[in-house]
Amino acid sequence: MNGRPYPVIKTIKTGIGFGCCLAMIISWSIYQSVIYALLHGILGWIFVLWYLIFIR
Numbered sequence: 001m002n003g004r005p006y007p008v009i010k011t012i013k014t015g016i017g018f019g020c021c022l023a024m025i026i027s028w029s030i031y032q033s034v035i036y037a038l039l040h041g042i043l044g045w046i047f048v049l050w051y052l053i054f055i056r
Contacts, residue, residue, distance in 0.1 A: 020042075023043060024041040027047065
């Protein structure tokens with residue numbers, strides 16, 4: 001594991017998954033589009049931060 005503790009790796013994977021899910025929910029509530037939701041799900045935390053800074 002390259003000297004990294006297991007909880008850190010698990011936390012990173014969980015955080016990435018949560019960011020993707022949150023981005024898709026926010027996108028769906030704004031645009032009501034599956035295509036936008038998938039695109040913003042790929043962007044994940046980048047879209048969430050953009051939403052918090054510019055839209056809200």
